[in-house]
Amino acid sequence: MKEKNNAFLLLASVVAALGGLLFGFDTAVISGTTPFIQPYFHLNDVGLGWTVSSLLIGCIVGVTFAGRPGDIFGRRNTLRVAALIFLASAVGSALAAKLWVFITFRFFGGIAVGTASMLSPMYISEISPGARRGALVSLNQLAIVIGILIAFFSNYLLVGVGADNWRWMLSVMGLPALLFFFSLLFVPESPRWLVQKGRTKEAFDVLSRINGEERAHTELRDIEESVAKEEGTYREVFSKELRPLLFIGMLLAIFQQMTGINSIMYYAPIIFKTIGNGTSSALMQTIAVGAVNLTFTLVSLRLIDRWGRKPLLLVGAIGMIVSLFGIAIAFFTHHFAGYLILVLILLFIASFAVSIGPVAWVVIAEIFPNKLRSKAMSVAIVTLWTFTFLVSLTFPIILDRLGGGAAFTMFGVMCVLLLIYVIFKLPETKGKSLEELERVLLKKS
Ligand code: BGC
Numbered sequence: 071m072k073e074k075n076n077a078f079l080l081l082a083s084v085v086a087a088l089g090g091l092l093f094g095f096d097t098a099v100i101s102g103t104t105p106f107i108q109p110y111f112h113l114n115d116v117g118l119g120w121t122v123s124s125l126l127i128g129c130i131v132g133v134t135f136a137g138r139p140g141d142i143f144g145r146r147n148t149l150r151v152a153a154l155i156f157l158a159s160a161v162g163s164a165l166a167a168k169l170w171v172f173i174t175f176r177f178f179g180g181i182a183v184g185t186a187s188m189l190s191p192m193y194i195s196e197i198s199p200g201a202r203r204g205a206l207v208s209l210n211q212l213a214i215v216i217g218i219l220i221a222f223f224s225n226y227l228l229v230g231v232g233a234d235n236w237r238w239m240l241s242v243m244g245l246p247a248l249l250f251f252f253s254l255l256f257v258p259e260s261p262r263w264l265v266q267k268g269r270t271k272e273a274f275d276v277l278s279r280i281n282g283e284e285r286a287h288t289e290l291r292d293i294e295e296s297v298a299k300e301e302g303t304y305r306e307v308f309s310k311e312l313r314p315l316l317f318i319g320m321l322l323a324i325f326q327q328m329t330g331i332n333s334i335m336y337y338a339p340i341i342f343k344t345i346g347n348g349t350s351s352a353l354m355q356t357i358a359v360g361a362v363n364l365t366f367t368l369v370s371l372r373l374i375d376r377w378g379r380k381p382l383l384l385v386g387a388i389g390m391i392v393s394l395f396g397i398a399i400a401f402f403t404h405h406f407a408g409y410l411i412l413v414l415i416l417l418f419i420a421s422f423a424v425s426i427g428p429v430a431w432v433v434i435a436e437i438f439p440n441k442l443r444s445k446a447m448s449v450a451i452v453t454l455w456t457f458t459f460l461v462s463l464t465f466p467i468i469l470d471r472l473g474g475g476a477a478f479t480m481f482g483v484m485c486v487l488l489l490i491y492v493i494f495k496l497p498e499t500k501g502k503s504l505e506e507l508e509r510v511l512l513k514k515s
Contacts, residue, residue, distance in 0.1 A: 094217025102225025128180015386425020
């Protein structure tokens with residue numbers, strides 16, 4: 071009889087989370103290259119804006135279409151293709167001599183990011199037992215944060231290598247892409263997907279390795295029952311029954327981006343410049359922001375299955391409200407004494423990392439029924455990327471026209487709404503298997 075094998079489960083989750091690492095790296099690497107690609111390709115500000123955004127547009131396209139191959143060919147196989155696209159994008163954008171080639175390869179990189187941002191958490195959620203799913207899916211967020219950090223450090227190290235520095239910065243991604251591809255050869259397919267394809271015997275094997283043979287019998291029965299219920303069409307995804315769940319996923323996606331996380335992360339140096347804080351070098355800020363982000367994602371990972379998703383969101387929302395309104399007041403009153411702004415920004419990052427950062431991805435990967443998961447997740451995650459795009463497009467304009475006070479007040483108000491939503495509306499999802507959740511959530515909604 072097969073015993074449950076924790077190392078196997080952890081390894082498969084870590085491999086899938088490499089998709090998150092590439093996601094983090096690819097979205098962050100561009101910031102270090104812009105001072106060099108702008109003169110190289112003779113770009114004005116608008117041109118640069120579009121060149122940078124080509125990745126985000128690719129993400130939206132990737133998420134929109136990744137559900138289908140994920141359903142037809144499997145989560146793991148589609149991730150393998152994404153790994154190859156990551157590789158091609160790294161090499162292609164690094165070697166590009168013409169702007170259209172550069173933009174095209176960045177766009178394809180975006181397709182891979184979008185695909186991984188959906189299928190990595192989905193895969194982990196589908197192989198995890200209920201009691202550990204929160205922590206394992208949060209590994210993906212941990213990997214995103216590590217990917218962002220690697221990009222910043224490698225950009226920092228490579229900036230001095232000469233005129234081709236930006237090419238080297240972009241090519242670094244080839245290494246984790248290769249690692250992702252080869253390590254995906256050693257993990258099993260998602261048991262929930264296998265059942266949908268009628269490959270019950272293989273599904274049972276995977277489930278027994280994860281949970282032991284005894285539990286695997288019950289789980290398999292549960293999954294089969296759930297799969298028999300839906301057909302898996304978009305009509306069902308937008309049906310009255312599923313709409314409340316879709317609403318939860320989309321709202322968490324919007325809230326995650328409307329906290330202003332990416333504005334703070336990527337515009338931190340500009341924010342510091344605006345407020346005239348010459349004391350902290352860009353690198354020190356980056357290290358501080360990265361270290362706090364990483365540490366508090368780890369805290370979240372430890373607590374998400376014990377406390378649950380809601381308590382983390384409550385604590386995090388309160389921290390974000392305090393820090394965002396604090397930053398807004400500092401802007402309104404022009405009072406930026408000492409390290410106050412740095413402390414407030416770090417408090418914000420810590421609060422995000424402990425709460426809506428990982429929790430949004432975890433909840434989006436667990437609330438939908440088996441057969442509708444990929445389509446419904448794709449709707450929620452397209453919403454997430456669309457808001458990433460909109461916020462990054464409008465934040466510099468708002469900062470310029472209305473000032474930091476207005477911008478951070480807006481983000482703060484969104485966190486107040488998040489707090490109210492979590493207190494009054496959001497269901498707790500910790501501990502239950504995906505099939506138990508399906509029964510409870512669909513009955514309620
Ligand atoms: C978000 C990204 C963000 C990252 C920062 C992720 O959960 O989706 O937009 O850049 O966290 O840690």
